[in-house]
Structure formats: C-alpha cells, structure tokens
Amino acid sequence: MSFTLALSDEERLVQETARRFAEERLLPRVRAHEQARGVAPELVREFAALGLAGAEAGAFVRALVLEELAAVDPGAAVALDGAGPAGAVLGRAAEGAGFRAVVVDDVEEHFRFRDGALDGDHPWVPADRIDAAVVLQGDRGWIVRAGWQLTAVKPCGLEAAGASRFVLVGAPIASRVEDPRLRAHLRTWVAALLVGAARGAHRYAMRYAMERTAFGRPIAHHQALAFLIADLAIAVDVARLAVWRAAAALDRGEPAEWEAASALVEAAEQALFVGPNAVQILGGHGFMKDHPVEKWMRDIRTLAGLAGGRDAAEFTTAALAPEHEAGLR
Amino acid sequence: MIDLAVGAELEAELEGVRRLGREFLRPLGIEADRNAAPVPPDHPFFAMAWRMGLGQPLGVDERARAGPRISARRGVVLAEEMSYWDRGMSVAMPGLGLGGPPLIGMGTAEQKERFLAPFRDRERPHWAAFAMTEPGAGSDVAAIETTAVRDGDAWVLRGAKTFISNAMRADWIVVWATVDRSAGRAGHRAFIVERGTPGLEDMRYEHKMGLIAYESSSFTLRDCRVPAANLLGGERHYAERAGFKGAMRSFNATRPAIAAMAIGIARSAYDAARDFTHAHHVLDRPTPRAQRVREKLARMARKLEVGRLLCWRAAYLADVEQPNEVEASMAKAFAATSAQEATGLAVDILGDTGVTAHGYVEKLYRDVKAMDIVEGTGQIQRLVIARRLVGLPNA
Numbered sequence: 001m002s003f004t005l006a007l008s009d010e011e012r013l014v015q016e017t018a019r020r021f022a023e024e025r026l027l028p029r030v031r032a033h034e035q036a037r038g039v040a041p042e043l044v045r046e047f048a049a050l051g052l053a054g055a056e057a058g059a060f061v062r063a064l065v066l067e068e069l070a071a072v073d074p075g076a077a078v079a080l081d082g083a084g085p086a087g088a089v090l091g092r093a094a095e096g097a098g099f100r101a102v103v104v105d106d107v108e109e110h111f112r113f114r115d116g117a118l119d120g121d122h123p124w125v126p127a128d129r130i131d132a133a134v135v136l137q138g139d140r141g142w143i144v145r146a147g148w149q150l151t152a153v154k155p156c157g158l159e160a161a162g163a164s165r166f167v168l169v170g171a172p173i174a175s176r177v178e179d180p181r182l183r184a185h186l187r188t189w190v191a192a193l194l195v196g197a198a199r200g201a202h203r204y205a206m207r208y209a210m211e212r213t214a215f216g217r218p219i220a221h222h223q224a225l226a227f228l229i230a231d232l233a234i235a236v237d238v239a240r241l242a243v244w245r246a247a248a249a250l251d252r253g254e255p256a257e258w259e260a261a262s263a264l265v266e267a268a269e270q271a272l273f274v275g276p277n278a279v280q281i282l283g284g285h286g287f288m289k290d291h292p293v294e295k296w297m298r299d300i301r302t303l304a305g306l307a308g309g310r311d312a313a314e315f316t317t318a319a320l321a322p323e324h325e326a327g328l329r
Numbered sequence: 330m331i332d333l334a335v336g337a338e339l340e341a342e343l344e345g346v347r348r349l350g351r352e353f354l355r356p357l358g359i360e361a362d363r364n365a366a367p368v369p370p371d372h373p374f375f376a377m378a379w380r381m382g383l384g385q386p387l388g389v390d391e392r393a394r395a396g397p398r399i400s401a402r403r404g405v406v407l408a409e410e411m412s413y414w415d416r417g418m419s420v421a422m423p424g425l426g427l428g429g430p431p432l433i434g435m436g437t438a439e440q441k442e443r444f445l446a447p448f449r450d451r452e453r454p455h456w457a458a459f460a461m462t463e464p465g466a467g468s469d470v471a472a473i474e475t476t477a478v479r480d481g482d483a484w485v486l487r488g489a490k491t492f493i494s495n496a497m498r499a500d501w502i503v504v505w506a507t508v509d510r511s512a513g514r515a516g517h518r519a520f521i522v523e524r525g526t527p528g529l530e531d532m533r534y535e536h537k538m539g540l541i542a543y544e545s546s547s548f549t550l551r552d553c554r555v556p557a558a559n560l561l562g563g564e565r566h567y568a569e570r571a572g573f574k575g576a577m578r579s580f581n582a583t584r585p586a587i588a589a590m591a592i593g594i595a596r597s598a599y600d601a602a603r604d605f606t607h608a609h610h611v612l613d614r615p616t617p618r619a620q621r622v623r624e625k626l627a628r629m630a631r632k633l634e635v636g637r638l639l640c641w642r643a644a645y646l647a648d649v650e651q652p653n654e655v656e657a658s659m660a661k662a663f664a665a666t667s668a669q670e671a672t673g674l675a676v677d678i679l680g681d682t683g684v685t686a687h688g689y690v691e692k693l694y695r696d697v698k699a700m701d702i703v704e705g706t707g708q709i710q711r712l713v714i715a716r717r718l719v720g721l722p723n724a
Contacts, residue, residue: 318626
C-alpha cells in the first residue's frame with residue numbers, strides 16, 4: 001500500500017451512478033417524499049437494482065454513495081440504504097429491496113435484557129416500518145426481528161425516512177451482535193450522510209448567492225458572504241476527509257473506534273455550521289419551504305441525533321484522547 | 330481506495346527528523362525563546378547539520394532535479410515533523426528556503442549554476458532569502474513600492490523590505506521590485522541581491538512575539554546597483570509577462586507546507602498537554618475538570634488530524650499535477666486557526682503552569698499565530714477560495 005487520495009475507477013463509477021440517480025430520480029420528488037414520509041416504491045426497487053449499497057460494498061464505497069444521495073435528500077438516503085450499517089450483521093435477508101432496519105445506540109441505557117428478551121423505549125428512530133432492529137448498549141448488542149411497536153412521531157427532519165417511537169416489549173433476541181465494530185460502522189454511516197447534507201446545502205446556497213443581487217452586485221461578491229461561503233466549503237471538505245479516513249480504516253479491518261467517533265463529531269460540528277448558514281445566505285427565502293435549504297438545515301440537525309447523538313461520539317473521543325497518539329504513522 | 334499511511338520510505342526520514350528534533354531543534358528553540366535572540370549562524374549545530382546533509386529538508390538536489398515530482402507530500406510530512414519539534418528552528422535551518430523556488434522555477438541555467446554553487450559547499454552552512462514584503466505592502470503584493478531602474482549594465486533598486494527570514498545571514502536574497510508601479514503585478518521583477526552589494530543597508534533584526542529561533546530582518550535598498558545578469562530569468566522571462574505568477578507559484582507551493590507546520594505545532598501542544606495530565610495525575614480523580622480536560626484533548630487531536638488530511642490532499646494534488654490553489658488555501662486557512670485553538674486549549678489544560686514562560690505551551694501559543702499570517706493571511710486564503718468558487722472579483 002502506498003499513499004493515495006485517488007478513487008479507483010470502480011469507486012468513481014459507483015459515485016457517478018449514485019449521483020445520477022440522486023439528481024435525476026430523487027431531486028424531482030424531494031418534497032413529495034417528505035410529504036409521504038417515504039420513498040416511492042418504484043425508486044426503492046430501482047435503487048436496489050443498481051446494487052450500490054449491498055453488504056459487500058464496504059464502508060468506503062458506502063460512504064461515497066451516501067454522500068451523493070444525501071446531497072439531494074438525506075431522508076431518502078436513509079430509506080434507500082434500508083439496512084444501513086446493520087447490513088453487515090443482518091446477513092442476506094437485509095439485501096432485498098425495501099428491507100429496513102434501524103440501529104439504536106442506547107446511550108442512556110433505557111433497554112433491559114432479561115430471559116432472552118429485550119424491553120425498552122427509544123423516543124425516535126428514522127423509520128415508520130422495519131424488518132429488523134439492532135440495539136447497542138455499551139459493549140453489548142442484540143438483534144431483534146420481531147416484537148416492536150412503532151408509533152409515528154413528527155420529526156425535525158428526515159421525513160422521507162419515516163419517524164417513530166420505538167418500543168420493545170419482551171422482544172425475543174434473534175441473535176447477539178458479534179461484530180465489535182458495528183458502532184464504528186454506524187458512526188461512519190451517519191457522518192457520511194452529514195457530509196452529503198452539508199454539501200447539498202452549501203452548493204445550493206453558493207449558487208443562489210451568485211445569482212441574487214443586493215447593493216448592485218451578486219451577494220456572493222460581498223466579502224462577508226464570500227468568506228462565509230469559503231468557510232462552508234472548507235467545512236464540507238474537512239468532514240468528508242474525516243469520513244473517508246474512518247471508512248478506509250474500517251475496510252482495512254482496523255477497530256477504527258477513534259477514527260469513526262471523531263469523523264462523526266467533526267461531520268456533525270461542520271454540518272451544523274453549514275446548515276443554518278446556508279439558510280442565512282438565502283435570507284428570508286431561506287426560511288421558506290420554496291427552497292430546500294431549510295430542509296437540509298432540519299435534516300442535518302436530525303441526523304446529528306442519530307447513533308446516540310454527537311455527544312456519545314464525543315464522549316468516546318474524550319475517553320480515548322489521553323492515550324491517543326496523533327503522530328505521523 | 331484511499332490510503333493515508335505515511336509509508337516506509339518517508340518513515341526512515343521521519344525517524345531522522347525525530348532524532349534531530351529531540352536532541353537539537355526543541356532544546357535550541359526553547360533556548361532561543363528564553364534568550365530572546367535567534368540562534369546565531371555560527372552556532373555549531375548549523376555546521377554539524379549541514380555536514381550531515383540534514384540542513385535542507387528540501388535540498389538543492391531535490392529541487393534542481395528534473396522529472397516526476399514526489400516532493401510535495403514529502404514536504405508537508407517533513408514540515409509537520411520539523412515544526413512539531415520547533416517551527417522556529419525549522420526556518421532557521423540553512424538552505425535555500427523560500428529563495429529556492431523562484432531561482433529554480435525562473436532562473437536561467439547560468440543563474441542556477443552560479444547561485445546554487447555556494448550551496449554545494451558541504452563544509453560551511455549557507456542560507457538564501459526571499460524578500461517581497463514591505464512596510465506598506467504585505468498581503469497586497471501588487472502594491473510593492475521598491476523600484477528597479479535600468480542603468481547601463483546594472484539595475485538600481487530603491488526601497489525597503491521587511492520581516493525577511495534569514496536575510497542577514499543569506500548569501501543572496503531574491504528581492505522583488507517594480508519597473509512600473511502603474512503596471513501592478515506585470516511590472517514586478519525579481520533580482521538576486523548578493524550579500525555585500527553596496528546599497529544593501531540598514532540590515533536589522535525585528536523583535537517577534539514568537540518563533541524567536543530564526544531571524545526576521547528588515548533592510549533598505551539605497552541606490553543598490555545589481556548587475557543586469559542578476560535579473561532572475563533574464564529579460565525574456567518578463568517579456569512573457571510571468572513576473573507575478575513566479576512569485577505566486579512560490580507562495581502556492583508552500584501553503585500546504587505552512588499549514589502542515591501549524592499542524593506540527595498543534596501536535597506539539599497536544600502531546601505536551603497530554604503528558605502534563607499524566608505527569609500531574611489530572612485524570613486520576615473523577616473531578617469535573619477531568620472530563621473537560623479529556624474533551625479538550627480530544628478536540629485538539631481531532632482537529633489536528635483532519636487539518637493534516639487537508640494538507641495532504643493539497644500536497645497530493647500538487648504531486649499528481651492537478652490544480653491545488655483552492656485546496657492549498659483551504660488547508661492553510663483551516664490548519665492555522667485550528668492550531669491556534671489547539672495551543673490555547675493546551676494552555677487551559679496546564680492551568681496556571683500554562684501561562685508561565687517555562688510551561689512550553691505558551692511558547693507554542695505565541696509561535697503558531699504566525700501560521701495564519703505568513704504566506705497569505707487567513708483572510709487572503711479565503712479571498713483565493715472565494716475567487717475560485719464564486720468568482721469574487723479582484724479588489
């Protein structure tokens with residue numbers, strides 16, 4: 001192995017295919033999917049047929065795909081990558097079109113494991129219907145394939161994925177999670193979605209700023225906004241590189257605990273900087289639903305609550321930091 | 330898939346820098362800081378390093394060699410490691426410094442032969458320097474006021490240059506001047522001004538807040554007559570109107586390296602703070618402060634690592650000969666501010682020890698500020714990015 005930041009031809013092709021699907025198929029229906037709290041079934045089948053996000057795809061390729069989808073519609077991205085980071089531990093069944101699973105990182109320890117069954121309550125998962133669920137609690141993890149109650153809730157964003165309160169009452173454990181890296185996969189997955197959402201918001205606001213004029217010139221040519229747009233561009237790129245590093249470490253078989261946690265913290269911080277500022281660049285128009293930036297802002301806030309929230313990831317990095325080596329390797 | 334490993338061939342070089350750093354760069358940098366004076370050019374360390382061939386991380390042979398460029402990533406990796414030990418000392422090291430790129434990039438074959446010659450002396454260390462900045466022209470490079478007027482077989486330079494690294498000890502200085510102030514950048518010319526040239530006067534140290542180990546000097550050009558043969562690139566070079574681009578190229582090549590230096594300083598602060606917490610058992614008791622300290626350490630490490638990725642990307646693009654102007658500016662804008670924050674967090678972690686002069690991290694806090702100023706301030710980096718992204722007009 002030697003240093004490179006180049007994508008392989010295959011990776012580039014996957015990225016290009018995902019981008020075309022997002023721009024040609026998802027973009028025209030972003031608000032329709034939001035209204036419907038789900039992605040049109042024919043698009044779910046169409047996306048599955050592309051074979052971009054199968055379990056064998058690897059974390060890096062998956063991150064490329066998720067960024068492209070989320071750059072158009074983060075909620076649809078969650079719905080389309082139905083098994084999400086759970087794909088690797090759920091096996092073959094998770095690969096069918098329309099399969100949905102959620103991973104709950106039970107940071108507050110609301111779930112109780114007793115006699116082979118799980119009880120507990122989680123206020124929000126990004127789905128209205130699922131085929132399997134994974135509950136992580138510290139070093140332990142359980143897979144359930146039945147026994148949940150999903151009650152629809154109204155989310156801040158990510159409507160196209162669905163949103164429900166998730167309750168387990170004596171849900172039988174189908175199996176235990178044997179992969180200690182599932183949490184790192186989960187965090188990298190969320191971080192990749194955040195990168196896409198931030199990119200979409202930045203790109204849209206930047207284009208708007210070049211067309212909208214105020215005081216006789218494009219607003220992008222007022223230095224206050226020009227500098228902000230530059231900082232937003234940096235934010236997106238920083239977050240992406242952090243995600244790429246974590247995903248590549250996972251694909252090399254490394255624990256990637258530090259890389260994945262810091263990718264999520266970084267992506268959340270940067271995306272939460274981008275989202276509200278993208279709205280700000282559009283001013284009053286940004287606040288209205290006629291433009292998609294308000295949606296990206298809400299989607300970003302919602303995404304950053306997944307995987308136990310950014311605090312959980314930050315807590316991991318804080319626990320590791322005193323022994324962490326940041327030297328050149 | 331991407332691969333972010335340093336790699337075996339660089340690892341060996343890094344190990345050499347680590348030894349040099351531990352034994353010499355760090356102690357000499359701290360000593361200079363306490364003495365409030367740069368390490369003098371006749372310090373035995375420079376002669377020793379020069380004889381070992383260690384004086385030039387980007388040495389004469391590497392720069393002069395034609396063929397595929399592999400040096401940008403090597404440059405950022407070694408720059409980070411050198412600055413980890415002491416950024417001031419890394420600039421104080423003998424060699425071509427910033428004078429190298431314009432000579433190599435613009436110089437005629439005859440000029441390269443002539444001005445590289447002193448650097449082939451392996452016995453005694455040599456320095457070169459690069460002089461663009463003036464008291465009234467920093468970021469606005471096109472506004473330099475030093476003039477060059479042709480007079481027979483010489484050029485006469487009049488003006489003043491300021492904050493020039495290693496100028497006092499340099500064999501020669503690349504001095505930028507204008508032949509036509511109304512022409513802006515197109516009027517710029519670069520001259521090699523050799524030490525001892527009459528009219529190269531008032532050479533004096535500037536007193537800096539940090540980075541004491543290397544000298545920053547200012548000087549006056551008082552009717553300074555420079556042979557016509559010292560016009561870098563010769564008349565023909567400027568007929569092609571590439572004067573300003575030459576200067577910008579040398580800036581552009583160094584931005585990722587400056588960013589990497591900021592990362593090196595941030596890493597030094599991180600290690601110092603982390604070691605402090607262990608040595609003083611800060612984390613051994615479950616005090617509220619312990620969690621704050623862990624979070625600050627985590628933030629420092631995270632920011633310096635992602636900043637490093639930006640540096641490596643900019644260098645990588647240069648190595649594969651793709652435009653890297655935006656990426657180089659992104660790296661510098663992000664790394665410099667993140668590193669400033671990291672050194673400040675380190676001071677927090679050390680508490681009252683942190684703000685005393687022997688706490689080390691307060692030196693880093695002073696040192697690192699320059700990384701957001703030299704080679705284009707953070708504001709200039711954002712201008713560069715915005716020009717490319719949204720077509721922000723010049724001025």
